[in-house]
Amino acid sequence: MAAKNILHMLTPHKHVSPFDVNMAVDAGYDSVTPYEEVTIDEVPDLVQDVIFSRPPDRGVNSAVFFGGDDAVLALDMIDAAKGAMVPPFGCNVMADPAGSFTTAAAMVALVEKTLKAEKGKTLADVSIAVFGATGVVGYCSAVIAALEGAKVKIVGYSGVKRVQDRADEMKERFGIEVEAVDGSSDEKNQAIISDVEVIFSAAKAGVQVLSLKQLQAAGNLLVAADVNAVPPLGLEGIDVMANGEPIEGTNALGIGALAVGPIKSNTEQGLLKRMIEAGEPQYLDFRDAFQLARSLAS
Ligand SMILES: NC(=O)c1ccc[n+]([C@@H]2O[C@H](COP(=O)([O-])OP(=O)(O)OC[C@H]3O[C@@H](n4cnc5c(N)ncnc54)[C@H](OP(=O)(O)O)[C@@H]3O)[C@@H](O)[C@H]2O)c1
Incomplete structure (x- = not known):
């Protein structure tokens, strides 16, 4: 049997x-x-x-x-x-705490796909600002992107101290250099996003992190992704269903929470199935989730 x-x-x-x-x-x-x-x-x-x-x-x-x-x-x-x-x-x-490993994997995979298909770039070619990086989704997406060679800034909405602690922990655990930056005012956030090509918005549900006006003033922006599906959305001007749609008044493309969701669910279910089907015991964390999400997104 x-x-x-x-x-x-x-x-x-x-x-x-x-x-x-x-x-x-x-x-x-x-x-x-x-x-x-x-x-x-x-x-x-x-x-x-x-x-x-x-x-x-x-x-x-x-x-x-x-x-x-x-x-x-x-x-x-x-x-x-x-x-x-x-x-x-x-x-x-x-x-997969709070679904974060698979959510982060799905967001990064969709951004990677959009960057490659529409902008001819890889994660290693870009710098990324991560909002909500003291949270689980933000933490994992910052680490995945940094492991892929992206230059990552983690933004502290309450100042730099807590994100600096995160950056130190990421360095110790994964050997990656992630820059902690102070995002405690609109002006500071504007300066941060003017300097990056990609934004990951993984802040608390129902919190707007950046307005459309701020995104429009971010001259180097190529792709921005938001995982918050609860209004107000994290990034104004990116529809929850957007999957590489242009962001009005910018040269950038947006990815919304409900584009991330199906890849997230398929990734979580795929990893669970992998354990059922495996011939040898598996140890699966967000790095495995990213490899699977990447294949599902492409
Ligand atoms: N699309 C999907 O499939 C999917 C799946 C799971 C989760 N999500 C969404 O992903 C997002 C992150 O989830 P999570 O589980 O990582 O949440 P979390 O652990 O609660 O983290 C939320 C992050 O937002 C920060 N934050 C709180 N208030 C803020 C403010 N006013 N401005 C900027 N940042 C603020 C938190 O900082 P503190 O450290 O101060 O708390 C934390 O860094 C949520 O919007 C959630 O709904 C989406």
Whole structure:
């Protein structure tokens, strides 16, 4: 009899995400069990409970998924899970806190596609301003783009201190140089965006980050993407459905949240399916999400 595919869904929060539960069942998991308010020191015991319950060749039919809303904690939880494996016993491991790994992957992949198809450029050719970079989506999109060779600035709406801490953490973890900049006023934001070719807007839902007037004054802008679907949108003048449409009064193209959404969902479901179909245990984070989103976007 074929082994059942079992997903153990862990979150540091009070609830796992119903979105992720639906995704997992639709991807083909036979069973999805939530574990809530999980701390990082509880991860090794839970993972070992998973792996020792089945013979080693069935480890691949078990998976642990980390949710929450903290990218750094989710990455640490993946590391804690990896460290708890006892070969030949193992299982699949994936994280997508608040859907952020797959959302960031989808946004960066769509921007990359638009840059290449419409502007003849790669991520390595451009500088990017990331708004909302203390959040999970902003954090991951900044790291993905920097790993692809983009010159990345992470913008702090409340000043430079918190984004500088993020930049330091990114350098330590990923070996990337990301510049932290002060975006605490409209004037400062204008100076920042005048200097970049790409904008990622990943701020809190329902917060306008930049007006159309500001975008129109950003002379070097080629592509701007916004993942906020809740009015007011993060970037005024970019429709939620826009998928490379011109931004009025600029030479730039816009990507809206509902263009990002389907690639995000297909990426999350694709990674879940990959764990079900794999012959060897997988460890999946936003870098794997980006590779898949890139192939789905092109
Ligand atoms: N399209 C999709 O498929 C999809 C999927 C998931 C999420 N999303 C959207 O992606 C966005 C980011 O989500 P997230 O989970 O990363 O959210 P998050 O963790 O709450 O982060 C939001 C970011 O916005 C910042 N922020 C708060 N108020 C701000 C303001 N007035 N001006 C500028 N920045 C401000 C936050 O700063 P603090 O550090 O001060 O809180 C944080 O950096 C949201 O709009 C969400 O709805 C889209």
